[in-house]
Every structure is written in structure tokens, then in C-alpha cells.
Amino acid sequence: MSIQEARLDFARKDRLGMVEAIWGEHKSSDQIVEILRTFQNHGQLGLVTRVDPFKAKEVIDSLDNVSFHPLARCLTMGEAPPLKDSNKDVLLLSGGTSDIWVASEADLALRWHGVRTELLIDVGVAYLQRLLDQLERLKQAKVLIAFAGMEGALPTVLAGLVSQPVIGVPVSVGYGVSAGGRTALQGMLASCAPGLVVVNIDNGYGAAMAALRIIKSE
Amino acid sequence: MSIQEARLDFARKDRLGMVEAIWGEHKSSDQIVEILRTFQNHGQLGLVTRVDPFKAKEVIDSLDNVSFHPLARCLTMGEAPPLKDSNKDVLLLSGGTSDIWVASEADLALRWHGVRTELLIDVGVAYLQRLLDQLERLKQAKVLIAFAGMEGALPTVLAGLVSQPVIGVPVSVGYGVSAGGRTALQGMLASCAPGLVVVNIDNGYGAAMAALRIIKSE
Amino acid sequence: MSIQEARLDFARKDRLGMVEAIWGEHKSSDQIVEILRTFQNHGQLGLVTRVDPFKAKEVIDSLDNVSFHPLARCLTMGEAPPLKDSNKDVLLLSGGTSDIWVASEADLALRWHGVRTELLIDVGVAYLQRLLDQLERLKQAKVLIAFAGMEGALPTVLAGLVSQPVIGVPVSVGYGVSAGGRTALQGMLASCAPGLVVVNIDNGYGAAMAALRIIKSE
Amino acid sequence: MSIQEARLDFARKDRLGMVEAIWGEHKSSDQIVEILRTFQNHGQLGLVTRVDPFKAKEVIDSLDNVSFHPLARCLTMGEAPPLKDSNKDVLLLSGGTSDIWVASEADLALRWHGVRTELLIDVGVAYLQRLLDQLERLKQAKVLIAFAGMEGALPTVLAGLVSQPVIGVPVSVGYGVSAGGRTALQGMLASCAPGLVVVNIDNGYGAAMAALRIIKSE
Amino acid sequence: MSIQEARLDFARKDRLGMVEAIWGEHKSSDQIVEILRTFQNHGQLGLVTRVDPFKAKEVIDSLDNVSFHPLARCLTMGEAPPLKDSNKDVLLLSGGTSDIWVASEADLALRWHGVRTELLIDVGVAYLQRLLDQLERLKQAKVLIAFAGMEGALPTVLAGLVSQPVIGVPVSVGYGVSAGGRTALQGMLASCAPGLVVVNIDNGYGAAMAALRIIKSE
Amino acid sequence: MSIQEARLDFARKDRLGMVEAIWGEHKSSDQIVEILRTFQNHGQLGLVTRVDPFKAKEVIDSLDNVSFHPLARCLTMGEAPPLKDSNKDVLLLSGGTSDIWVASEADLALRWHGVRTELLIDVGVAYLQRLLDQLERLKQAKVLIAFAGMEGALPTVLAGLVSQPVIGVPVSVGYGVSAGGRTALQGMLASCAPGLVVVNIDNGYGAAMAALRIIKSE
Amino acid sequence: MSIQEARLDFARKDRLGMVEAIWGEHKSSDQIVEILRTFQNHGQLGLVTRVDPFKAKEVIDSLDNVSFHPLARCLTMGEAPPLKDSNKDVLLLSGGTSDIWVASEADLALRWHGVRTELLIDVGVAYLQRLLDQLERLKQAKVLIAFAGMEGALPTVLAGLVSQPVIGVPVSVGYGVSAGGRTALQGMLASCAPGLVVVNIDNGYGAAMAALRIIKSE
Amino acid sequence: MSIQEARLDFARKDRLGMVEAIWGEHKSSDQIVEILRTFQNHGQLGLVTRVDPFKAKEVIDSLDNVSFHPLARCLTMGEAPPLKDSNKDVLLLSGGTSDIWVASEADLALRWHGVRTELLIDVGVAYLQRLLDQLERLKQAKVLIAFAGMEGALPTVLAGLVSQPVIGVPVSVGYGVSAGGRTALQGMLASCAPGLVVVNIDNGYGAAMAALRIIKSE
Secondary structure, three states: OEEOOOOOOOHHHHHHOOOOEEEOOOOOHHHHHHHHHHHHHOOOOEEEEOOOHHHHHHHHHHOOOEEEEOOOOEEEEOOOOOOOOOOOEEEEEEOOHHHHHHHHHHHHHHHOOOOEEEEEOOOOHHHOHHHHOOHHHHHHOOEEEEEEOOOOOHHHHHHOOOOOOEEEEEOOOOOHHHHHHHHHHHHHHOOOOOOOEEOOOOOHHHHHHHHHHHHHOO | OEEOOOOOOOHHHHHHOOOOEEEOOOOOHHHHHHHHHHHHHOOOOEEEEOOOHHHHHHHHHHOOOEEEEOOOOEEEEOOOOOOOOOOOEEEEEEOOHHHHHHHHHHHHHHHOOOOEEEEEOOOOHHHOHHHHOOHHHHHHOOEEEEEEOOOOOHHHHHHOOOOOOEEEEEOOOOOHHHHHHHHHHHHHHOOOOOOOEEOOOOOHHHHHHHHHHHHHOO | OEEOOOOOOOHHHHHHOOOOEEEOOOOOHHHHHHHHHHHHHOOOOEEEEOOOHHHHHHHHHHOOOEEEEOOOOEEEEOOOOOOOOOOOEEEEEEOOHHHHHHHHHHHHHHHOOOOEEEEEOOOOHHHOHHHHOOHHHHHHOOEEEEEEOOOOOHHHHHHOOOOOOEEEEEOOOOOHHHHHHHHHHHHHHOOOOOOOEEOOOOOHHHHHHHHHHHHHOO | OEEOOOOOOOHHHHHHOOOOEEEOOOOOHHHHHHHHHHHHHOOOOEEEEOOOHHHHHHHHHHOOOEEEEOOOOEEEEOOOOOOOOOOOEEEEEEOOHHHHHHHHHHHHHHHOOOOEEEEEOOOOHHHOHHHHOOHHHHHHOOEEEEEEOOOOOHHHHHHOOOOOOEEEEEOOOOOHHHHHHHHHHHHHHOOOOOOOEEOOOOOHHHHHHHHHHHHHOO | OEEOOOOOOOHHHHHHOOOOEEEOOOOOHHHHHHHHHHHHHOOOOEEEEOOOHHHHHHHHHHOOOEEEEOOOOEEEEOOOOOOOOOOOEEEEEEOOHHHHHHHHHHHHHHHOOOOEEEEEOOOOHHHOHHHHOOHHHHHHOOEEEEEEOOOOOHHHHHHOOOOOOEEEEEOOOOOHHHHHHHHHHHHHHOOOOOOOEEOOOOOHHHHHHHHHHHHHOO | OEEOOOOOOOHHHHHHOOOOEEEOOOOOHHHHHHHHHHHHHOOOOEEEEOOOHHHHHHHHHHOOOEEEEOOOOEEEEOOOOOOOOOOOEEEEEEOOHHHHHHHHHHHHHHHOOOOEEEEEOOOOHHHOHHHHOOHHHHHHOOEEEEEEOOOOOHHHHHHOOOOOOEEEEEOOOOOHHHHHHHHHHHHHHOOOOOOOEEOOOOOHHHHHHHHHHHHHOO | OEEOOOOOOOHHHHHHOOOOEEEOOOOOHHHHHHHHHHHHHOOOOEEEEOOOHHHHHHHHHHOOOEEEEOOOOEEEEOOOOOOOOOOOEEEEEEOOHHHHHHHHHHHHHHHOOOOEEEEEOOOOHHHOHHHHOOHHHHHHOOEEEEEEOOOOOHHHHHHOOOOOOEEEEEOOOOOHHHHHHHHHHHHHHOOOOOOOEEOOOOOHHHHHHHHHHHHHOO | OEEOOOOOOOHHHHHHOOOOEEEOOOOOHHHHHHHHHHHHHOOOOEEEEOOOHHHHHHHHHHOOOEEEEOOOOEEEEOOOOOOOOOOOEEEEEEOOHHHHHHHHHHHHHHHOOOOEEEEEOOOOHHHOHHHHOOHHHHHHOOEEEEEEOOOOOHHHHHHOOOOOOEEEEEOOOOOHHHHHHHHHHHHHHOOOOOOOEEOOOOOHHHHHHHHHHHHHOO
């Protein structure tokens, strides 16, 4: 078998304004190291998502300037850019601590593009008052990203309260009919709140890039 | 083919304390008339659910003392029993007018057993304030039945606000992923609110009988 | 049954900055007329989606100042606001004429909020050159909404070409595995293009409101 | 990332009359310890569901006054309240020993609220006589909770025999089409027995809280 | 296009001992007439399943010796063979009148092979006593075929009561999760009763042929 | 709304060597006429699939040189090209007359590209001898296309008998679990016969184009 | 919690003529030992299905007279009854060695009831001649049980060749669309061969008991 | 249990022109060794797919002349035949390194039949230019096989660019809605590109055999 050499999408930074990211789940640590080294040679930052601690350690042992973020399950290479001098930020909301790894992935991806973020947890719909107490804070964010497993109602309630862009991220926590996150996903898509948009289950990185597209679009 | 005669479950009234009900959807008007006539001969009330107007007219033309309730899509035979001298009632809640036929079926079934009911509409989760405005009313009901299509979040929010029994009824309104009511059903089952119970999609009658079991259980 | 009066969400305009819209599919013409009349009494605009021509005619015969838009399957009441003095616009893209009713619904909903729009059709992925020929035009839009049935690949290709917000709308055209739009929906959610967001199948109105949230967020 | 502090729903006890419970499955032992400690500081009881023995040991090693219930896979903190001076009890029924962990979770949750319970096993529908032999006992319970995997027919048969509230709990035992509990869930929802209500698969805790709502509603 | 002539499976009668049957649902009346005429020319009986009344009339108008059986939705050509001089019979059981067309199809198919049948209706599981009252009759049949929609529990209960072959036929009556018969089918396959066998939804003919294979196998 | 003019893919003929085809199902007769007229102006042939007889009549009434093929449910414009002077042909096989419309669509599409075809029907797997009798004929075809609904086993059996390319086309005939063609599709994909390829349900046109790609590839 | 003692269904042997069997998959070795000991005390045989080797060893170490059958993944207690003096036997057929554990479970269950069996392997439909070579052998069996994963076509082909009862057992081998056995199951249910009956995926025991019901029914 | 000896399909090489291949996933190393030894005794080549490294080592330790190909997860026995003296080759395309094991399986299977192959990676649709840059190379291949997980759009784009046979292979990489490869499979089946054919998820071997059928058919 003759294999043509891989060519990473270095043009992507110019075309889309995004740091090249690697989906680490189905790659070996060797493959990740090799790709990151190519980035390094081109003087680029690197972000690797969905990496378990064992794989992370193997990568860190082989490359300088790489850090592991266990909550977000991500590797980063290089230094995060300075926060932009702007009052634009992204507010991340989550109903419980079980969703936190996906929220952290989104948070890290945004910070790696210089975007300010804040995370609000324990604002689930089973006790509305906790969310309503934060109404003024909600109205100040540029973009809101809401993470939810189970029945996934948080983004719906949120999009009925504020007028900014709201991105729903279904999370694969739950059991029985909610196992895997399909119920949360469908609940967000079927939402009666106008203008709520949705990304794939557990796709914290994708939600971050959608927020980035919005922030940059001005 | 030798067919044994049908035997209606007249013992049901004694055993379960429920009026015999007929599911009208897959029966011809002739079959419905024949069954109702047998009830009449035994001096019983009758309730027929899921009947379209044409079939209803054919039944009414053939039998005395039968009425059609178009909103509920039900036929009744005989007079509803007097309302029980009690402060126990069932509160029915719905997010929109599209759910109203299922709520009406539940309402009619309860009234046919002498239970007081009230229906609150336009209390959907996309504008929470409308529901919160009713909090005192919510706390007075004996049992609450919440009807919802789309993402089906209303029963979840409700069960986080009150301590009484809450029954969720998914309704087959919506389109795309919410068509047919599966998303609302799964959202209710996956609910993060403790102690919410659920019945089949569009099963207003079933929700009513569940409420009846609770009210009678004291 | 005692029914509490419906209360329309007139606060929505202030809260969310959106014209009140009615989902017409599961409502009778009488119900639609009654709701629109209430809007009229409050001096508001009205938009009714998913209305068939027969129902539309009954509504128009009962109310002044109502128009039917057959391609979009929508009714509007009142005059569209003037287009905003801005170079911000939303570009709608569709691979074929079968998707056009959903695109038209989105277009009408945006115009009813004063947003400029343009629709590009026949830019499907089965012949890429037609899309690539429009690259400069694509780069000028503020937000892009891509409609697709079948395998739903258009939004993925688009989000790999431009850096602005891209909203994917799966459309229920197709047969076999693509009947109903589920395959297009899942393809958009599973997209390898970073930052693509998605709404429910055939939800042109929802995509428009998402675009509005983005445009207003500046 | 700036994370706002978690706030547990201490108001829940007043609002819903329920002990705060923690869903332990997707939480680390550290997270569980931290939450329980906060409860302890507020002088509250604690119940943690879906905990495996390893995680349980780590929690017990870190906190006083915590016990593990291996059959129910739950941790409890503090002493169960005295049984209420009442003849109201909840009867738990199961077709086989495979369902017993879910039944035990429900049992424990009820006892932690002072409710009397009894568990009847080996009363599956494949040999009806065993269930019919218990008919008098069935009629004495205040509420019945029936657990079933496979085809899930037990709650249906039960709801045809007694007039009290019956809650069906599908259990994820089985193989082939019954793997995961979906078949049992759908069978219970589709039941021809009037007034049967259902909770999520394996949701023993939810069924207990539903029974509690009913018992407290008098 | 050159089409090779159709060749009906006349060898089937010798090979399988079954009358040739035609599945009428997706065939035009012209196609049915043509096939039946070929049978007639070969001196064979004919059975056409799943025929609506309009199509049936067109076929009867074109051919002699053809009868329509509206309850079973079948056409037959020729005279049914005499009942076999045997005490072997097939007992058909159904929970309600909604299932009766599928039961009638099975009944007709068996009678067309000379097998004695009897049909017992209103023996659903929601009131067990009606079934238990027939226990002696159940024990006399050679083979039992049980028809059920909704949750489909009847065959399970039956197979726990008797030792003969029991064939379950799921029926497409129901709504919500039971619409289309899938829930009944899966419930029968997941049955905890040993040795229950199942055929496709609404496949009365198939169940009859399975019973015939058993009866002939001695 | 400003709509950019549609541009048909006239380059397709050069690029892919295929006649431009129109999927007629979701288009109005006006839309079809307009597109065909554009073809006519460019001197091209036209093929419109999935057209019902009413729509067909409207198109034929508006345009010259258009014919309707009722069995294939297709419209053609212009004259079919002469059959190529070659011994390469495509053999179409079908288990029953219910599949014939999809087979006819494939046949017509091939003939419109000058390819010889032959159709063999009544060669279903329930009576293998009919297929085995044709073994020599099977071995002479260049490409085989097998159409099957129900369990869809014909292509599997076929691909075990011959060494040429075999394309399986699932057909949406059947009821219960086979309704819609999903079971046939999955059966073909799961086939234990090596090298069987599959197209979408009912996609006769697609199978024809796949055969054309193979024939042209020499 | 007060637990009522388990009561095994000792009446089952009289009622159904079947050895009591235990489904071992979700039971601990302690639970299995306890149940088998009760059987032993009643002088009964025992059969435990779906037992892994580790659990099997623990049971054997605790009880006398128990054997493990690794291919069938079953435990047996006591001696198999003598083969019945009869020419009635059950022929088991399988397309490949991957299905063999399910076939062995069926085989063992039949031998434990004194029924003669024979197993034919490597008779898959991808090479028909191997099956056709066995036609005479096929015609001698009393009942045939066909095991198949992947597309599951073997029972269909078989039921078209012979007139005896044929039971299809879908097996959970395969990948992609055939993973888990659903495709094989649906293919068997959708079969165009008349009178084929089906049991749950991997349910070798169930198929054996169905065959036993047929053999005993004479 | 009497088991008839397995008979491998040695006739397959003559009938289909394919090396006998073994699906290794559900077989033990002992079973694989035994089958390969039989091949060896008949002087045949052998190919075993879906073998993990542990099982591979056990086989290699027991047999001479066997090699393991870790990227392809396959064992081969004997020497690959010489490449055919022909300019016909198969081009394999993949969007990312995650798909590479399936592509390698296809590659190995083709080389074992003497077919030339080349593999192009990193040509995913999220950055079209990388694919368009290879257009001339694409046009030279005899057959193209495109591997894709996620949304699976690569084969659609490809089949719109070239006129040769294109085979799509969905790959089970992805998460959320794309986990397991179903979304990619359905996207390929629903493709708007004419004449694209598809095989089962991860079925690299099947795609290779389909390509072989095409190449040999001339």
C-alpha cells in the first residue's frame, strides 16, 4: 500500500480563524505526538480533545510545552493567547456537576482563542429559582452556552428568558431513556423556545467554535 | 369459525371503581353501538374515547342518551354523577391550545367519576413567569396533570415547584424530532425532577384514571 | 371544566425582541383568527407558520390586513417593518427547489424583523463548482443559513469554507433512509466542520430567530 | 475559567418534603464526599444512589456516619427517621431476583422518609397463581410499585386486579430485544390496564418519590 | 425491457403442503385476477390476503367462483376442503375486538386447509379471570394462537398456563408507543414464558401456516 | 426575498457521462415543466423519476416530446439513444411483482443511456429452484441488480452464486417489521456474501447509475 | 424491608412438562447455588443458562452433582434423562461456528428433556449447495431449528424447502448494522417463507422449549 | 449432540474467484488455527479479518507462514500473489487517520488478490481544496473506495466529481449521533450523488471484494 503523506489544514487558521484542533479519541499517543510535532514546527498552537489520562501522560513525556487539563480531558500545546480587550464574554451554564467535563472542554477551547468565559453550575430546571436569581448576569453575556443531560430542558428555559444567542449542548449523562444523551438532544431540537441552536452530544468544542463565529462576526 | 360471545368486564366497576370505557379508535360505529347497548341494558354509564365526528354521529343516531364532546373527541352515555362533596380536585395544565384535546379527554373522564377539575392553559416553559404567577393555585390541587408536546418540559418544571403527585402526559404535537410525541415522552421519563410519573402519549384517559386511583386511595 | 383564559406572551416582544409567532399546524382557522384578533387589538404584528391554503383562505376571509405567502406557507398580519439601515444580511442557501418552502419561511420571518436576506439555490454538494463559484458572496454575509434534505452535507461543506456563523436546517425531503429528514439532521450534528449549529427538521422560523439573536447581539 | 460555587437545593426539603438525594453514578468519590459534607454541615440526611462498592468504600473512609447498602447500591448518611405511626404502606413486587437491586433502591428511599414497605418477590406473570395467591395482601397496600424486566407485564396484570395507585418500574434485565429495559418500559406505557403510571428504567428512587407524593397528599 | 414470464410456485403444494397464497396489498386488481386465473387453469384453490373491499369487488366482477371475506380482508377462490376427521384443532384467542381482522385471516387460512378452529375473544390480561375461566378449554386445543396489540401480554400469560405450542401474533392496534405493533412484538419476543414463538405484526396467515406445519408434523 | 436563478448542472453530462435526471416527487408540475423546458432549449434528454399519473398528465399537456412510463412512474423527454453495439448487459432480478416499479425505474434509466437490460421476475428465495434454474443466464450478465422487499435475501443468495458485480436494491414493500424497506436494506448490508453493494430503499435510478459507472469503466 | 421468601415454580414441571431452568446472567453465584440447592432438596433436575466460566466454577465448588458445559455456557444438576424411544428428533442448523454457543444451549436443553438432536453446521446461504446437499436429512427431522446472525436468511431458505415446523433463532454475531442480532431477527420476522416462527435473539433455550411443546403435543 | 464436520467452501475460489476469508472477531484462536490448517492442507491462501493482537500472537505461535498486519487487524497465510500486469488500480480515500484501519483491511484484501492500490488520506470535506487538488489522480483510478465516519460526506462529494464506480464505506468513528457509524451509513445511502454504492459499516473487506468484482468483470 502506498500512502500519501498527511497534510494538516494549516490554511484553516487563515480561512476560519480557528486554532487547529485534534480529536484525540480514536488516535494513538504516537499519532497525536506526530501531529503536534508538525504543529510545533509550524509555530502553531495545538488543542487535543477527548484524551484520557494515560494517553495524555505518554504525549507529555514525548513533547515539551504540552499540558493536560484533566477536567476538560484536553491537551494543549503552547501558551494561551491573551484575553481580548473587550467586554464580550461567553457564559457557560450547567445543571449539575456531571456535565462539567463538557463545559470545561468548551471553556478551554474559548480561552485558547482569547475569549473570556464564566461558568455557572447548579442552575438546573428542577429548582427554577436558582436560575432566576441570576437573570441580570444572564443578560450581560454576549453568548450563552447551556449544557444539560437527562431531559435537557435548561437551554429551553434559558432561551425563553434572554434575547442573546443561546447554544444548547446535550450531555451523555443519564440512564434508561436518557443514557447516551439522545433524549437531551431531541428535547433541545424540539424546544418551544425560538432561536435555540444545538450541537452534537458532548460537543463542547463545537459549541465553543460556534460562539467564536458569533463573536468574531461583528 | 365459531366465535364465543364477547363478555364485557362488568365486574370492573366493583373491582377497580371505574366506569367501563371503550377505546373507540379501531372500532366501527356498529361495534360501539352494540357495546353501549349492552351497557345500557345493565344500567351502566358509558365513555367512548378517540371517536371522530362522523362515527359519533352514527352512534348518536342509533342510541338515546348519548352525547358527543367534540373537543375531547369522546362519546358519553347517561348522566355524569354529581361532583363529590370534597375539596379534592385535579388541576390540568397545558402549554398551548394544541394539547387541548388530550386535556379535555382527561377532564371528561374525571368528571364522569364525580371529580372536580380545572384547566390552566398557556403556561408553557418558554415564558416561565406565566407559570410562576399561578404558584398558589398549583399548591391547592390534590393532583396535577401536565400535558405537553414538543420537548415536554412543563411537567419537569412543575414537579420541581410543588410536592403533590404530578402526572405527565406527552402529546403528539410537533414536527421533525418531536413528531408523534416520543421526544416529549422521553423528556418526561428522563426528568431530573423527583417523583414525576408518566403515561402513554396522548393518554388523557389513563392520566385521569391514575389521578382517580390516587384520590380514591385515601 | 373550567378553563382559564389564554394569555398571549405580549411581553415576549420586550423580553426577546421578537414578533409573536403562531405555529399554525395543529390549530383550527377559528383558533388562529381569535389569536390574531387579540394581537390586532394590542397593535402588534402577527406571523403564522405552517398554514395550508384552505385554512389560510378562511383566516383571510375573517380578518383585514392579513396576507398569505403560499411558498412559505405562512400568514402575516400588518406591514413588514422597513429594512434596517445596515449592511448586515443573512444569506440563505439551498441545494434544490424541494427545500424552498422551508427557506421561504425563514426568509419571511427575517424580513418581518427588518433583516435583509438573499436566497441562493442549486448549490448542492453533488456539483461543488456551483458553490465554489459563489465564494466571495458567501464571505460577505453576516450569517449563513443552509437548508438541505437527503444526506444534508451542504452546511458541512459551507462551514469549512467561511468563518461566519453557519446554521444548518435539515429538510424533510427524501425517501428511504432520508425520508423525514432524520438523516440530514444527524449528518449536520455529526459534521466534521467546527462550529456548525443546527435546528429541528423543517424549522425555518427557528433558524431565522437564531440569526436574529446573532445580528441583534452586537 | 471562573466557576461560581455550587449551591445545593436545601430549600427542596421545605418545598417538596424530600430528603436531598445525590445521583452517584457520574460523580467521583471526592465530589460525593464534598457534597455530603455540606449536607452534614447543614444537619441534613443524605442519600446517594447508584454507587459501586469501590466508590462506596472511598466515601465511607472519608466521612463518619455513612453506611453502604450493597443490594440497593446506595449510601446513606445519618439515621433513618422513625416509621410513621400510620397504616399506610407501600408494597413492592418483583417477578424475579434479577430486579431486586432496583426494588431495594426504592425501598431504601421510602424508609429514609419514614414510610413502611414490604417486598414480594417471585410473583412473575409466567405463573399467575403465585400472584393471585397474594390478592388479599395486594388490596391492603396504600400504593403498589411493580418492578419488571423482560416483557414487563407484571404491572399490567396488577393494575387489572386492584384499585389503588400502581407505579410500574421497568428494569434493565434481559437480552436481545429486552436488553436495556426499553421493551419493558414500552409495554408498561402501552398497557391496557387503566391508570398505570410509569417511571424511567431502573428508577427505583423516582418510583419511591412518586409513592411519597401520593402518601403525603392526603 | 424484456420481461421473463412469471412462474407461480405450483410445486409449493407438493413441497410444503400449502395452498398457494397471494399477498394482495401491493398488487392491483388486474394483477390479482391474472394470477388467480392461472391458478384456476391449474385446478388449484386460491387465497388472497390483505385485500380492501374496492379491490375485492373488481376481482369478483372479473372471475367466477371467488368470494370476499370482509372481516378477514381476504378473497378465496374455489371451495374450502372438508374438515379433517380429527380432534385436532387450533384455538385462536384475542383480547379485544380490535384484533379480530388478523384473527379472522388466520382462521380462514386454516379452514382453507381443512383444519378446525375456534375463536375466543375478550380474554385480555387486564381482567385475568376471564382467561382463567377458560382453562379447561385451553388445555384441549392442539395449538393455540394468541393475538394482541397494546403491550401484547396475552401470549405470555397463556404460555405460562398450558403446555401445548403457543404462537403469538402482535397486532398493529394502539397509539403512542404501541402504534404499529412494535411494542407488542417485542413484548412477545422478550417473554419470560418458555417456548413462546412469534410471527410478524398482523401476520395472521403466517401464524396459521405455522400451526399447519405443527399439525401436519405428526 | 431576492432569489438567484437556478442553474442546472449541464456540465454533469460531460463530467459524469449521465443524462440529467430530475427527482419529481417533491416538485410541482409547473416546476418540472420549467426545468424540462430549459433542458429542451439546451438540446438535452430528460428523465423525471417518481411522478404520479396526475402530475404526469399536466406535464405532458404542457410540453411536446414527453412520454409517461406508468410502471416505472417516470417521464422521459426526447428519444432514447440507440442500444450500444456491445454484449454488455444488465440483468435485473426480482422476487415478486410488488417490486416491479423500482425495477422498471432502473430499467428505463439504463435504456436511456443505451444499455441493454433484461428483467427476471418470480425468482424469490422462498423457492430456490426457480433461481437455480437460471444459473447459466445469471453468469452471462455484465452486472446484476437484485430487487427485494420483505427480508431482502435475494441479493445475498445471488452474490453467493456468481462472480460479477451484484447491486442490491431494497424495496419498500412489506408490513410490520418490513414496512418501509428498512429490514431489507439492513439484511443486504449485513449480508454474509462477499462484495455485495447496496443503494437506498426504492432507488432504482441510483442502482442503474451505479451499473452504468461499472460498464463505462472499462 | 421485609422480604417474603422466594417460591420456585415447582408446579411448572407438572403444568408445562418442563424442567425448571434458571437464567444465570444477572444472578450471583450465591443466588444460583441457593436456588439449585432448593431444587436438589425437592429431587429435581436443574439447568442454568448463560453462565460464564468463573461463576460456573464457584457454583461447582459449592454443590455436588453439577456440571459445566462451556460451549453452551450452561450448568446442569443431576443426570440427563434417557433418550426417548422414538424416532422424533430435532435438527439444529447453523451457518457458521460463531453461532455455535446458542445452538449448544438449545441442544443441551432438549437433551435434558430426553429429546434426540443433531447439529449441522456450515450450511449458510452464501453457498447454497451445502444446504441443498442435505435435503433428504432435512426432510427426516420432526422439527428444525435454524440459527443465524448477520442477515439471518438461513431459516427463510429452509422454510421454503421443507414442510415441517421451522423455528428461527437470530444470533447476536455481526458488526455494523448486524451487531446485536436485530437485523437477523427482523429478517426472520419479515420472511417471505410461510409459517416460519421466531424467538428472541440468542434464545436457544426458548427455541428448545418451543420444539418440546411441538413434540409433546402429539 | 452429534455435530457434522464443518466443510469449508473450497469451491468458492472457483465459483467467485475469491480467496477464502475468515471473519475472526467471534472465533477463538483455536478455531482460527484449525480452519487455517485445513486451508494449508488444501494449498490455499488464507485471510483472517478483525483479529486483535493477542489472538494474532496465539495463531502465529501455532502455525508457520502466517503474518499479522496490525494496522489492518488481519492475519494472512501464504504469500500475496504478484501484482497483475495491468494499469487497473483501486484508489482508497479517507478523511482522517481514524479511518485508517478499515482502509488498511480493504487494501490488504485487494493486494491478496493481486490488485494495485493507493491510499490518499486527509482529504475530508471540511477543507475541500485538499480533495480538489487531487482531481487528476482521482480520474485515473479504475474504482474508488471512500472511507468516512462522522457525517460521511466524502463519498457524496467524490461521486459528484468523477464518473468511475465509487464505493462508500461508513466507519464507526465519532461520538454522540455519529457513534457506531449509522449516521455515516445513512448519509451515504441518502446521497444526492448518482450511482454511489455502499457496504456495511467498517466493512473494508466487503468493499474490496466489490471492487474486485468490478475489475474482474471486464
